[in-house]
Amino acid sequence: MDHFMHPRNVGEIPDADGVGQVGNPVCVLSDTLIYGNSDIKEIERIAPGKRVLGHDGKYHEVSKTFINNYAGKIFNIRVHNLGSSSTTPEHHILAIKTSPYAHKFKAHKKLKPDWYRAEELEKGDMILYPIPKETQDIDSIEFDVPKPKWDFKSRDLPDRVPVNADFLRLAGYYLSEGYARTQKCKGTLGFVFHENEIAYLTDVIFIIKRLFGLEPSSIKNQHHACVLEFYSARLARFFEKLFGKGAANKSITHWAMLLPVEKQKELICGLWRGDGYLNNKTSKFVTISKQMAFQLRQLLLRQKMIFSFLTAKAHGMHEESYLIYIKEDASLKKLAGIVGDKIVRPPKMKSPIKSWFDDDYFYAPIRAIKLTDFKGKVYNLEVEGSHSYISSAMALHNCGDIMKMFIKVKDNIITDVKFQTFGCGAAIATSSMATEMIKGKSLDEALALTNKAVAESLGGLPAVKMHCSVLAEEAVQAAINDYLIKTTGKGLPGYKPHDESLHDEVHGH
Amino acid sequence: MKKIYLDYAATTPVEPKVVEAMRPYHSEKFGNPSSIHSYGQETRAAIEQAREKVARLIGAKPDEIVFTSGGTEADNMALEGVAFANETMGNHIITSSIEHPAVLECCRFLETRGFSVTYLPVDEFGVVSPESVRAAITEKTILVSIMHANNEIGTIQPIAEIAKEIGVRSSESGRKIYFHTDAVQTVGHIPANVDELGVDLLAVSAHKLYGPKGTGFLYVRKGTKLVSLIHGGSQEHNRRGSTENLTGIVGFGAAAEIAAREMGSEIKKMTPLRDKLIKDVLAKIPDTQLNGHPTLRLPNNVNFSINFIEGESILLNLDLEGIAASTGSACSSGTFEPSHVLKAIGLSYQLAHGSIRFSLGKHTTEAEIDQVVEVLDKVVKKLRAMSPLVKGGK
Numbered sequence: 069m070d071h072f073m074h075p076r077n078v079g080e081i082p083d084a085d086g087v088g089q090v091g092n093p094v095c096v097l098s099d100t101l102i103y104g105n106s107d108i109k110e111i112e113r114i115a116p117g118k119r120v121l122g123h124d125g126k127y128h129e130v131s132k133t134f135i136n137n138y139a140g141k142i143f144n145i146r147v148h149n150l151g152s153s154s155t156t157p158e159h160h161i162l163a164i165k166t167s168p169y170a171h172k173f174k175a176h177k178k179l180k181p182d183w184y185r186a187e188e189l190e191k192g193d194m195i196l197y198p199i200p201k202e203t204q205d206i207d208s209i210e211f212d213v214p215k216p217k218w219d220f221k222s223r224d225l226p227d228r229v230p231v232n233a234d235f236l237r238l239a240g241y242y243l244s245e246g247y248a249r250t251q252k253c254k255g256t257l258g259f260v261f262h263e264n265e266i267a268y269l270t271d272v273i274f275i276i277k278r279l280f281g282l283e284p285s286s287i288k289n290q291h292h293a294c295v296l297e298f299y300s301a302r303l304a305r306f307f308e309k310l311f312g313k314g315a316a317n318k319s320i321t322h323w324a325m326l327l328p329v330e331k332q333k334e335l336i337c338g339l340w341r342g343d344g345y346l347n348n349k350t351s352k353f354v355t356i357s358k359q360m361a362f363q364l365r366q367l368l369l370r371q372k373m374i375f376s377f378l379t380a381k382a383h384g385m386h387e388e389s390y391l392i393y394i395k396e397d398a399s400l401k402k403l404a405g406i407v408g409d410k411i412v413r414p415p416k417m418k419s420p421i422k423s424w425f426d427d428d429y430f431y432a433p434i435r436a437i438k439l440t441d442f443k444g445k446v447y448n449l450e451v452e453g454s455h456s457y458i459s460s461a462m463a464l465h466n467c468g469d470i471m472k473m474f475i476k477v478k479d480n481i482i483t484d485v486k487f488q489t490f491g492c493g494a495a496i497a498t499s500s501m502a503t504e505m506i507k508g509k510s511l512d513e514a515l516a517l518t519n520k521a522v523a524e525s526l527g528g529l530p531a532v533k534m535h536c537s538v539l540a541e542e543a544v545q546a547a548i549n550d551y552l553i554k555t556t557g558k559g560l561p562g563y564k565p566h567d568e569s570l571h572d573e574v575h576g577h
Numbered sequence: 578m579k580k581i582y583l584d585y586a587a588t589t590p591v592e593p594k595v596v597e598a599m600r601p602y603h604s605e606k607f608g609n610p611s612s613i614h615s616y617g618q619e620t621r622a623a624i625e626q627a628r629e630k631v632a633r634l635i636g637a638k639p640d641e642i643v644f645t646s647g648g649t650e651a652d653n654m655a656l657e658g659v660a661f662a663n664e665t666m667g668n669h670i671i672t673s674s675i676e677h678p679a680v681l682e683c684c685r686f687l688e689t690r691g692f693s694v695t696y697l698p699v700d701e702f703g704v705v706s707p708e709s710v711r712a713a714i715t716e717k718t719i720l721v722s723i724m725h726a727n728n729e730i731g732t733i734q735p736i737a738e739i740a741k742e743i744g745v746r747s748s749e750s751g752r753k754i755y756f757h758t759d760a761v762q763t764v765g766h767i768p769a770n771v772d773e774l775g776v777d778l779l780a781v782s783a784h785k786l787y788g789p790k791g792t793g794f795l796y797v798r799k800g801t802k803l804v805s806l807i808h809g810g811s812q813e814h815n816r817r818g819s820t821e822n823l824t825g826i827v828g829f830g831a832a833a834e835i836a837a838r839e840m841g842s843e844i845k846k847m848t849p850l851r852d853k854l855i856k857d858v859l860a861k862i863p864d865t866q867l868n869g870h871p872t873l874r875l876p877n878n879v880n881f882s883i884n885f886i887e888g889e890s891i892l893l894n895l896d897l898e899g900i901a902a903s904t905g906s907a908c909s910s911g912t913f914e915p916s917h918v919l920k921a922i923g924l925s926y927q928l929a930h931g932s933i934r935f936s937l938g939k940h941t942t943e944a945e946i947d948q949v950v951e952v953l954d955k956v957v958k959k960l961r962a963m964s965p966l967v968k969g970g971k
Binding site: 072073075078079175176180182252455472487488489490491492493495496 | 920962
């Protein structure tokens with residue numbers, strides 16, 4: 069009680085030699101893709117200040133980033149339709165637990181979502197994936213590519229361009245089939261269509277005439293393709309600025325991602341007419357631009373269309389290509405409406421509901437969970453407001469640390485130690501006692517400290533609270549491990565940040 | 578050290594007068610109320626008297642009262658009893674996402690037995706909107722269960738308005754939709770008249786209104802179809818087998834009588850104390866917020882979220898200073914999950930874990946409130962000094 073009432077060694081050591089953070093080693097692997105505003109990026113490349121999508125479908129600022137050394141189990145969770153992410157066992161994931169009601173599909177929609185630890189989830193449980201919510205309509209944008217001084221002959225282009233159905237469909241065509249040459253004297257905006265897509269080519273010609281007053285400079289047949297070109301460096305630069313250039317580097321400018329759902333249909337229309345394919349059975353979209361593929365997923369989520377996302381090695385020169393399939397009846401019908409194709413499809417056998425939408429989320433089942441041993445760096449973010457972020461497969465919570473321990477070390481002796489905790493009474497008392505017990509001791513002596521010894525010094529702990537005493541022990545080990553990494557480059561041999569066997573031991577008796 | 582009890586929503590001390598009323602029914606008047614001899618007649622009369630007293634408290638007829646072992650059993654009886662009795666009429670039940678586990682767990686159970694349940698969301702104050710109830714009603718709906726007031730955040734629901742919506746839908750379709758309310762936190766504390774509320778079923782517990790533990794009742798409006806869950810006797814009009822909890826029921830009657838008499842003056846006394854506690858804490862302790870509705874709340878309920886620190890450690894620190902309260906944060910057997918109510922009103926993980934509930938009672942004084950504010954401030958400062966979540970370390 070005394071250690072709880074009057075905890076010793078509370079606080080921070082700003083110039084600590086080792087810092088141990090435990091409680092929630094909630095982290096993901098370095099290559100986990102995170103949705104930010106305007107792009108999707110590996111978590112290791114995200115810095116504080118960046119805005120990322122939260123589980124509420126809105127963008128929030130990252131206040132802190134964390135890198136931890138981790139050795140232990142990693143859960144790779146593969147989600148139907150979306151993809152997979154790898155997390156540490158205790159990372160909280162937004163889901164509903166349907167496995168207890170495996171054959172009651174109708175009951176699933178009534179279950180309450182919650183944050184579950186990765187290790188609690190099972191195959192069949194439903195992941196909640198947020199529909200991007202932020203909407204901002206724009207009527208027109210400035211044509212912000214000035215005329216060069218020496219340019220006397222090029223045609224006048226409008227000062228503003230309306231953001232209407234025409235423009236958005238054209239943007240879709242450019243993103244999928246267009247190219248921009250912006251070198252001096254060769255400025256060209258071009259489109260390549262298959263010979264049986266002449267209707268789309270005509271659409272482009274009329275849109276550009278309506279929006280910019282330009283006529284095509286050339287229309288050529290090459291093999292089975294038709295190449296349409298407009299000689300205008302300014303127009304080419306304008307499109308490059310908004311949507312990138314080169315098939316692998318194109319992406320949708322951020323404001324277009326925020327347009328009202330109804331308007332975005334035109335963008336999808338242009339994109340799908342270019343890079344997509346649609347028939348009575350299925351529909352497929354292929355691109356080699358990673359950004360665009362992940363952006364299109366967001367557009368489809370906003371339309372509440374169920375898709376399947378795949379990454380595949382494409383033959384030829386490109387590294388990877390991204391495939392989006394739409395097979396579900398209602399979604400396929402919606403897509404046909406958007407693209408302007410009539411498809412007549414015989415109703416399929418009714419299969420059990422696999423994925424569905426509500427107002428805020430897309431629900432998709434977990435297909436498989438793989439457990440692997442991992443040793444290396446793992447990452448986490450602290451996000452203001454939503455306290456969550458979105459990977460390519462799920463919404464992840466960013467629970468903060470429950471315990472931090474700071475140590476000062478001189479000649480292998482712990483000269484000072486302090487702790488901070490967001491924890492219950494037992495966590496406070498055990499950390500206070502643990503700091504007292506290791507102060508002035510050698511690193512080896514400190515490492516030999518067990519949670520049992522800490523609990524005994526406190527006069528015992530109730531069984532349900534024993535796990536809190538493990539926190540203190542883990543914090544000491546984490547701090548020493550951090551110190552060793554900082555000084556020798558090598559951590560504790562065989563160090564595991566979160567040792568499950570410890571738990572068995574303490575709960576066993 | 579003088580101890581301060583501010584957990585009246587968990588349970589209340591039994592009134593001395595109630596204890597007195599119960600005393601003869603232990604070994605002096607002990608007959609089985611079902612026996613027809615004089616021993617039995619005597620205790621039968623006592624039970625019927627108690628029944629009249631509790632019925633009067635909620636404006637019901639005595640034969641509409643079914644005594645149970647407590648609020649949880651009453652809720653179970655209402656939900657499962659109505660669901661199984663009306664299976665042929667439909668299989669849809671509507672409830673809210675902030676109900677007491679006695680209702681929520683019952684619904685989860687019914688889901689495994691072929692019923693489908695809609696869990697209505699609540700707004701940031703924890704209020705269920707009558708429109709959302711109306712919208713959720715389908716042609717298969719047989720029962721709606723919405724609590725009168727929430728036990729954690731004290732929000733009082735618009736039960737009468739909800740009843741009106743249900744009535745409209747019920748008469749449109751010509752099918753009866755039953756309406757149950759868990760009134761464990763309200764009966765005896767604020768007016769709860771079954772006709773004014775427009776409910777068909779209402780669950781009450783004795784130990785929340787200065788009566789004994791282990792006793793409750795379910796109000797069942799005449800004509801409500803209900804199957805019995807406990808078989809083995811014709812007690813309670815064949816609705817619940819088992820020899821009556823004689824002392825408990827007598828105590829319940831006595832407590833109900835006192836509550837009916839004192840309710841008005843208690844509300845007048847408690848509301849300003851509640852508002853003072855809210856005002857003083859919010860003024861004195863930064864980064865603190867009130868959970869639940871500012872005005873539509875029980876006169877005895879105060880629930881704060883205190884940012885950056887964990888509820889259980891606040892609770893333990895207060896306990897060591899002699900103050901008893903309650904928290905929505907549970908840290909036991911490895912789970913660290915905050916309350917479903919606090920999550921339903923949209924609190925973040927951190928704020929939900931930093932919740933603390935004070936519930937006032939008839940013995941609470943203004944001096945106690947002052948003491949609590951002072952101690953809480955001290956405790957919060959101490960815990961924040963050791964929190965890794967406080968910006969800048971302090």
